[in-house]
Amino acid sequence: MDIEKVVNLAKRRGFIFPSSEIYGGLSGFYDYGPLGTILKRKITKSWYEFFVKPEEKIFEIETSQIMHKKVWEASGHLKDFIDPLTQCKKCHSNYRADDLIQEKTGLLVEGLKPEELTKIIHEKKINCPRCSGELSDVKIFNLMLATDIGPVSGDTAYLRPETAQGIFTNFKNIISSMRATLPFGVVQHGKSYRNEISPRQWIMRLREFNQIEIEMFFNPKKENDVPNFKEFAKTKIKILKQNGNPIDISAENAVKEKIIPNNFMAYFLAKEFLWYQQLGIPIEALRFRHMGKHETPHYSKGNFDLEIKFDFGWKEVVGNAYRTDFDLTTHQKYSGETFAMVDDDEKVVPHVVEPSFGMPRTVYAILLYAYREGTDRGWEWLQIPPKLAPISFGVFPLVNKDKIPEEAKKIYKTLKSNYEVLFDDSGSIGKRYARADETGVPFCITIDYDSLKKKTVTIRDRDSTKQILVKTKDLEKILQKLFSGELKFEKAGKLVK
Amino acid sequence: MDIEKVVNLAKRRGFIFPSSEIYGGLSGFYDYGPLGTILKRKITKSWYEFFVKPEEKIFEIETSQIMHKKVWEASGHLKDFIDPLTQCKKCHSNYRADDLIQEKTGLLVEGLKPEELTKIIHEKKINCPRCSGELSDVKIFNLMLATDIGPVSGDTAYLRPETAQGIFTNFKNIISSMRATLPFGVVQHGKSYRNEISPRQWIMRLREFNQIEIEMFFNPKKENDVPNFKEFAKTKIKILKQNGNPIDISAENAVKEKIIPNNFMAYFLAKEFLWYQQLGIPIEALRFRHMGKHETPHYSKGNFDLEIKFDFGWKEVVGNAYRTDFDLTTHQKYSGETFAMVDDDEKVVPHVVEPSFGMPRTVYAILLYAYREGTDRGWEWLQIPPKLAPISFGVFPLVNKDKIPEEAKKIYKTLKSNYEVLFDDSGSIGKRYARADETGVPFCITIDYDSLKKKTVTIRDRDSTKQILVKTKDLEKILQKLFSGELKFEKAGKLVK
Numbered sequence: 004m005d006i007e008k009v010v011n012l013a014k015r016r017g018f019i020f021p022s023s024e025i026y027g028g029l030s031g032f033y034d035y036g037p038l039g040t041i042l043k044r045k046i047t048k049s050w051y052e053f054f055v056k057p058e059e060k061i062f063e064i065e066t067s068q069i070m071h072k073k074v075w076e077a078s079g080h081l082k083d084f085i086d087p088l089t090q091c092k093k094c095h096s097n098y099r100a101d102d103l104i105q106e107k108t109g110l111l112v113e114g115l116k117p118e119e120l121t122k123i124i125h126e127k128k129i130n131c132p133r134c135s136g137e138l139s140d141v142k143i144f145n146l147m148l149a150t151d152i153g154p155v156s157g158d159t160a161y162l163r164p165e166t167a168q169g170i171f172t173n174f175k176n177i178i179s180s181m182r183a184t185l186p187f188g189v190v191q192h193g194k195s196y197r198n199e200i201s202p203r204q205w206i207m208r209l210r211e212f213n214q215i216e217i218e219m220f221f222n223p224k225k226e227n228d229v230p231n232f233k234e235f236a237k238t239k240i241k242i243l244k245q246n247g248n249p250i251d252i253s254a255e256n257a258v259k260e261k262i263i264p265n266n267f268m269a270y271f272l273a274k275e276f277l278w279y280q281q282l283g284i285p286i287e288a289l290r291f292r293h294m295g296k297h298e299t300p301h302y303s304k305g306n307f308d309l310e311i312k313f314d315f316g317w318k319e320v321v322g323n324a325y326r327t328d329f330d331l332t333t334h335q336k337y338s339g340e341t342f343a344m345v346d347d348d349e350k351v352v353p354h355v356v357e358p359s360f361g362m363p364r365t366v367y368a369i370l371l372y373a374y375r376e377g378t379d380r381g382w383e384w385l386q387i388p389p390k391l392a393p394i395s396f397g398v399f400p401l402v403n404k405d406k407i408p409e410e411a412k413k414i415y416k417t418l419k420s421n422y423e424v425l426f427d428d429s430g431s432i433g434k435r436y437a438r439a440d441e442t443g444v445p446f447c448i449t450i451d452y453d454s455l456k457k458k459t460v461t462i463r464d465r466d467s468t469k470q471i472l473v474k475t476k477d478l479e480k481i482l483q484k485l486f487s488g489e490l491k492f493e494k495a496g497k498l499v500k
Numbered sequence: 501m502d503i504e505k506v507v508n509l510a511k512r513r514g515f516i517f518p519s520s521e522i523y524g525g526l527s528g529f530y531d532y533g534p535l536g537t538i539l540k541r542k543i544t545k546s547w548y549e550f551f552v553k554p555e556e557k558i559f560e561i562e563t564s565q566i567m568h569k570k571v572w573e574a575s576g577h578l579k580d581f582i583d584p585l586t587q588c589k590k591c592h593s594n595y596r597a598d599d600l601i602q603e604k605t606g607l608l609v610e611g612l613k614p615e616e617l618t619k620i621i622h623e624k625k626i627n628c629p630r631c632s633g634e635l636s637d638v639k640i641f642n643l644m645l646a647t648d649i650g651p652v653s654g655d656t657a658y659l660r661p662e663t664a665q666g667i668f669t670n671f672k673n674i675i676s677s678m679r680a681t682l683p684f685g686v687v688q689h690g691k692s693y694r695n696e697i698s699p700r701q702w703i704m705r706l707r708e709f710n711q712i713e714i715e716m717f718f719n720p721k722k723e724n725d726v727p728n729f730k731e732f733a734k735t736k737i738k739i740l741k742q743n744g745n746p747i748d749i750s751a752e753n754a755v756k757e758k759i760i761p762n763n764f765m766a767y768f769l770a771k772e773f774l775w776y777q778q779l780g781i782p783i784e785a786l787r788f789r790h791m792g793k794h795e796t797p798h799y800s801k802g803n804f805d806l807e808i809k810f811d812f813g814w815k816e817v818v819g820n821a822y823r824t825d826f827d828l829t830t831h832q833k834y835s836g837e838t839f840a841m842v843d844d845d846e847k848v849v850p851h852v853v854e855p856s857f858g859m860p861r862t863v864y865a866i867l868l869y870a871y872r873e874g875t876d877r878g879w880e881w882l883q884i885p886p887k888l889a890p891i892s893f894g895v896f897p898l899v900n901k902d903k904i905p906e907e908a909k910k911i912y913k914t915l916k917s918n919y920e921v922l923f924d925d926s927g928s929i930g931k932r933y934a935r936a937d938e939t940g941v942p943f944c945i946t947i948d949y950d951s952l953k954k955k956t957v958t959i960r961d962r963d964s965t966k967q968i969l970v971k972t973k974d975l976e977k978i979l980q981k982l983f984s985g986e987l988k989f990e991k992a993g994k995l996v997k
Contacts, residue, residue, distance in 0.1 A: 017559075023568035025835035029649065029657060035668060037559035037678055037686075059923070062514075062534035067708050068565075068691060068766060069529060069645075071520035088651050097651045148566075150645045150659065152526065152707065154585050154594045154697050161525060162647065162659075172522055172533060180514030181534055182926075189534075194565060194691070201650050208867030210649065211564050321582035405517055426556070429679075 004314040010205055012383055013486045018042065018370065018393075019206060031202030033208030038442055039366070041393035041423060043213070046365060047192060047281070049390065052214060053278050054190075056365035057231070061188035061217070062181055066169030068148065068194055069160050077337035078168050078330065079159075080147060087120050088200055089143040093136025099200045100141040103129065114297050117141040147197045148210075162196040166216045167357060173332045174342050185346045185353055186221035186228070186267070189225050204315065206363040208465045217265055220353035222346045223327075226265035227258070238273035241290045242307070245287060249290065262293065264305040264325050267356040275309050275321055275358065282365070288312040291323075302329035311368045320364045328352045349393045373443060379468070385443030386466055389486050396421040397439040397447035403428055411450040414460070417479060422486075440465055446485060448478065461499060464492045471496030501811040507702055509880055513939045514950025515539065515867065516703060519723045527697030528707030530680045535939055536863070538890035538920060540710070543779070543862060544689060546887065547712060550775050553688075554728065558685035558714070559678055563666030565691055566647065566657050574834035575665050575827065577644060577658075585641040585697055586615050596697045597638040600626065604958075611794050614638040645693045645707075659693035663713045664854060668827045671839050682843045682850055683718035683725070701812065703860040707896060710859035716764055717850035719843045720824070723762035724755070735770035738978045739804070746787065759790065761802040761822050764853040772806050772818055772855065779862070780869050785809040788820075799826035807863045825849045870940060876965070882940030883963055886983050892919040893979060894944035900925055908947040909964060911957070914980040919983075937962055943982060944948045944976065961989045968993030 013019040018039035021030035037044055051086040055061045075081045087100040100120045101112045106395040107129050110121060120141040123129075127136050131138060148162040153288070163169065163179035170177075170189045177189055192215045199243045202208050221228070242262060243249050257263040263272065272291055279289055294306035331342045343350040389395065393430040396418055400411035408428060415426045425444060432449060439447050449461045453472075460478055462485075463470045473496035474483050484490035510516040516537035519529035525700055528655040532540055552558045572578045578636045584597040597617045599607050604626050609617060617638040620626075628635060660666065667674075667686045689712045700704050718725075733752040739759060740746050747759070751770040754760040760769065769788055776786055791803035792857055807873035828839040828849050840847040870884040886892065897908035905925060912923045922941060929946060936944050946958040950969075957975055959982075960967045969991035970978050981987035 014673070015677060017674070020563075020670055020673045022564040023571055023669060024673070025831065025837050026568045026570040026574075029564070029566070029568045031649075032564040034563035034666065035561060036670070036673060037561055040560045040562045063537045064532060065536055065537045065540065066531035067519040067526070067529040069526070069693070069708055071523045071526045073523040074520055077523075090651070095541065096653075144651050148649070149648045150647045152528075152643050152645075152695065154587070154695075169531065172520060173517055173533070176511070176517045176521070176533060177514070182513060196566075198651075211566055258935075272689065334522065340522050483796070 004371060004374075006205065006314045006371065008376070008383065009370050012374065012441060013039070013370055019190075019366070027208065030105060031199055031208070033206050033209065033363070038393040042252075042369070042387075043366065044393060045391045045393070046369070047363070049281065049358070050278070053281075054217065054274065058188065060183065060186070061190055062177060062183070063190050063192070064170065064173060065193060066166070066173060066191065068163055068196070069152070070163055070168065070172070072159055072161065073337060074168050074172055075147065075161050076334050078171075079204070079333070080164060080168075083163055084146050085113075085143045086146060086200055087117055087141045089120075089124065089141050090139045091131035091134060092139055094134040096130060096131055096133050098132075098138070100124065102201075103132070117143055144198075146197045146199065148198050148272050161350065164197050164212050165195050165328070165359070166191040166193050167218060167359070170216070170218045170335050174334075175340060175441040176329065178344065185344060185351075186219065186225070188217050188219040190215065190217045199259060206367050207313070207318065209363055215360040217358050217360065217407070218270070218321065219271070219356045221267055221356075222351050223354040224347075224351075225439045226267060226354065229270045232266050232270050235270055235273035235277075238277060240272055240276045243290050243292045243297055243310075262316070263307070265356070266325060268305060268325055271323060271358045272358065273307075275323075279309070279311070279365075279368075281388065282369050283386070284311060284368050284387065285372065288368075288372070290317070292317075292319075292451050299324070300329075302327055303488070311364070313368065314371060315423075318364070320361055320368060322357075322359045324357045324359070326355050326357055328354050330355065337396070380437075380440070382437040382440060384398065384440035384465060387443040387445075389445040389488075390443050391424045393423060394425045394439075394442055394444045394445045395446070395486065397425045397427060397435065397444045399432060399435050399447060399449045401432065401449055401451040406455060407450055407452070407454070410454050414448060414450065414475070414478065418482070436463060436468075446482060448482075462496065467492060470499040472499055473497075501868060501871075503702065503811045503868065503878065505873070509871070509882070509938060510536070512529070515820065516863070516915060528696055528705070530703050530706065530860070535890040539888060540612050540863065540867070542860065542888045542890070543859070543866070544712070546653055546778065547775070547857070550778075551714065551771060555685065557680065557683070558687055559674060559680070560687045560689070561670060561674065561857075562690060562930065563663070563668065563670060565660055565693070566649070567660055567665065567669070568972070569656055569658065570834060571665055571669055572644065573635070573657050574830050575668075576830070577661060577665075577873075578642070581643050581661055582640045583643060583697055584612075584614055584638045586617075586621065586638050586752055587627035587636045588631060588633040588697055589629060590918065591631040593628055593630050595629075595635070595741060597621065599698075600629070618884055626631055641695075642694065643694045645695050656906050661694050662692050662856070663688040663690050663857070664709050664715060664827070666714070667715045668831050671831075672837060673829065675841065681706065682836075682841060683716065683722070683727070685714050685716040687712065687714045689713075703864050704810070704815065706860055712857040712859065714768070714855050716853045716855075718764055718853075719848050720851040721844075721848075723764060723851065726763045726767045729763050729767050732767055732770035732774075735774060737769055737773045739788050740789045740807075742790045742792055748903075749859070760804070761835055762853070763823055765804065765820060768820060768855045769804060769806075769851065772892070774810070776806070776817075776862075776865075778885065779866050779888065781808060781865050781885070782869065785869070786867075789816075791812075796821070797826075799824055808861070809866065815861065817858055817865060819854075819856045821854045821856070823852050825851050827852065861976060875933075876894045877937070879934040879937060881937035881962060884940040884942075886942040886985075889940045889942050890920060891936075891939055891941045892943070892983065894922045894924060894941045895934065896923075896929060896932050896944060896946045897925050898948040903952060904947055904949070907951050911945060911975065915979070933960065933965075943979060945979075959989075964989060966990065967996040970994075 017036035021035045023029045070164040089100040182467040291307045299306040307320040307323040310317040373385040398415040400408045512537040514533035517531045520526045751766040797805040801822040804820040805816040807814040870882040895912040897905045950985045
């Protein structure tokens with residue numbers, strides 16, 4: 004898996020551009036190009052239809068990205084959202100001290116104090132990887148981006164490092180306006196900001212990125228009463244247990260065997276495992292890692308990272324945390340509000356299970372696993388699942404004369420009312436197939452002289468490069484079935500040659 | 501028009517919440533609640549279907565909200581995106597000096613220098629409106645929000661004050677990846693940030709807000725060759741001319757009479773005038789104001805604000821600017837890139853017409869003009885056009901027994917696959933109608949004993965409060981037609997009573 008090829012293709016074909024590139028770029032920032040924007044929209048739509056649409060009580064909100072300082076005091080981010088920083092005294096490169104030590108020595112040092120990390124750097128004689136210069140003492144660095152609001156400097160607010168706090172601070176307004184009763188969920192999709200010390204690996208570790216977070220609120224006494232649990236109870240998932248052993252187990256059994264804390268958590272893990280497969284990630288490249296105690300906050304009753312196997316190794320894409328009532332109770336304390344709800348005639352501060360999806364990492368995984376190159380055709384292609392492919396169909400007139408373009412335009416316009424369609428009339432058909440393949444267009448339709456005489460068109464399949472002949476009047480219905488997977492390509496028409 | 505009633509309803513029913521409210525709020529920041537989020541999504545969808553979907557060459561991108569300092573040097577924002585600030589020496593309240601002078605004296609002082617404004621404040625003896633304290637000398641205040649990127653302080657980047665610059669800086673990547681030829685458009689929808697000196701009027705002047713911007717690029721020699729112009733050429737719009745006189749004129753005639761600079765501008769003005777009417781804004785509350793020279797930048801060849809008549813007066817909701825090649829040429833100069841394209845065998849730096857839509861002001865206008873109260877029913881209601889109403893249908897079982905809830909749930913589930921539907925079984929039917937009215941639900945369906953015996957249900961119309969009886973098996977088709985406006989309510993079934 005050569006990620007550089009994916010990065011280049013993604014730029015060349017309009018998926019992902021480096022941000023502020025004409026001014027040298029800005030480390031940790033990337034832009035979505037025209038195709039990347041459609042891809043992201045289709046991922047979001049697929050997510051919404053799988054995680055929100057079938058539910059009766061999941062509400063969506065969209066809150067400000069800049070929030071009051073007190074929000075971050077209460078949430079603990081001002082104090083605890085930190086990384087250990089060391090700087091090269093010679094070339095001034097910055098490093099996350101724990102990452103650097105782990106890379107150089109293999110030691111697991113997450114959670115150690117700055118003094119302890121400094122000591123290890125001295126003892127192990129770790130120098131700057133870039134210039135071999137001496138490294139500074141380790142200090143604490145807060146990852147939130149700050150900005151001064153209003154004309155008086157010092158009135159500092161923060162760009163949110165997660166969307167979740169906008170849900171907790173609006174908790175009362177949500178339950179009262181929606182007359183919500185337990186259990187219910189609130190989701191938010193939007194940008195979050197983290198001032199990473201050393202952003203890297205393309206769109207893997209960014210300073211500005213899209214998240215989708217669900218906060219599922221429930222009565223802790225009924226932590227297993229999940230409305231639609233049955234539907235996913237028998238779904239098999241893979242978990243890397245805290246002791247390092249992998250296990251394949253159904254969602255319901257993982258709860259029975261006390262690996263997963265409750266059905267709410269199990270419900271989301273099962274759905275996530277299925278959804279990422281729908282995005283084209285192979286099952287072998289998916290697992291949940293049960294996080295160790297030292298990696299999770301003190302209030303957590305269980306954290307499970309959905310990890311995907313990337314070109315460089317396994318990495319978190321969705322964080323799942325059973326945060327108990329920590330967020331609501333701390334905001335109660337700091338704001339003086341009360342967030343208790345009545346359930347079964349008892350007052351209860353709800354507990355919460357939180358799945359938190361990283362959008363750029365999801366895009367990274369989709370492009371990585373869609374990328375293909377082979378000797379059978381002279382170019383690369385993206386085998387993106389049809390429903391996610393930014394452009395669904397290409398329409399190509401064979402020649403630019405003899406009323407063939409007019410016929411092609413007619414077909415283009417019909418398809419365009421329901422799909423994203425590319426009209427391409429420049430260069431040889433081969434070149435047009437190559438371009439369409441690179442952008443991941445699943446099916447291309449060519450209009451030729453037979454289209455006028457015999458009312459037929461050719462459909463070409465991106466994945467097999469096979470072509471079939473179909474009647475023009477059946478085209479839309481056939482494409483629809485190919486698109487949904489209802490019909491296999493070879494059976495959809497008469498194979499050409 | 502009592503805006504306070506709208507503000508209260510919007511909060512109570514989950515449209516708009518003050519941000520960080522439990523910590524006293526953050527001036528200039530508001531959050532979208534569950535219904536506000538759906539409303540915003542439906543507005544965006546309607547916008548997309550009207551302005552982007554029918555076009556062949558409008559691309560959408562999504563760029564970073566934090567951008568390189570050099571972007572803002574080149575764009576002129578670092579130097580010119582400023583307001584004049586004066587502060588009360590006693591109570592420390594901050595004011596925009598030009599606004600304050602205009603309010604107190606009626607003088608138009610936009611564009612005057614700080615020394616000149618200071619002089620007027622002294623001469624006219626203007627004091628702090630809050631405490632009558634003495635005001636400070638006027639100084640210049642930059643409206644961009646800054647933040648330090650990376651671990652070294654002083655590496656300043658800026659939160660974008662407009663989405664447009666992300667389009668210009670990506671210009672080369674867009675044309676090369678999309679093989680774009682002139683004319684073509686690029687749109688972006690997302691957050692922008694302006695550190696307003698005194699945010700006010702609810703969601704009218706915010707520090708964080710959603711924008712939709714279109715940059716339409718064309719060869720200035722062909723400034724009237726707009727692909728779909730014919731369709732909107734005869735659309736009548738209202739323009740308040742630079743001399744203050746209003747005129748009703750068709751888009752094409754406004755170009756012929758040299759009021760509007762070209763067909764690209766006229767095309768967008770015509771479409772905007774139609775679209776805002778679709779959102780429920782009455783035609784009398786819509787006009788374009790041809791901005792005076794002193795209000796527009798030196799490079800502008802014509803600015804037209806779409807203004808809506810709000811409770812407090814006329815205010816800009818869409819800015820339309822013929823920005824010529826200013827942005828591309830300045831970015832060429834600062835970056836060393838070249839943005840010339842070949843058109844008709846000539847190299848040309850494209851000109852651009854830019855419509856820039858403000859989302860919160862659009863939401864404000866929709867809610868303001870949807871708000872109703874009357875003596876015929878004892879509550880308020882929101883007459884939001886059905887396609888924009890966050891919840892399309894309410895489904896109410898008359899009683900919670902005798903299999904009526906089961907029948908209602910069946911109907912609820914059928915409708916839910918294509919619409920946003922509210923199921924409500926608590927309280928009297930009257931109370932449920934009242935709640936549905938307040939959230940703007942256009943049609944409510946009640947299931948009663950006749951639904952079981954005679955297979956009929958009652959549909960109630962939000963706007964007239966009339967009710968009709970229809971066969972359950974026809975329900976979905978009838979609702980669809982009521983929803984699209986194809987069928988008038990009174991003709992859709994048998995009137996009850």
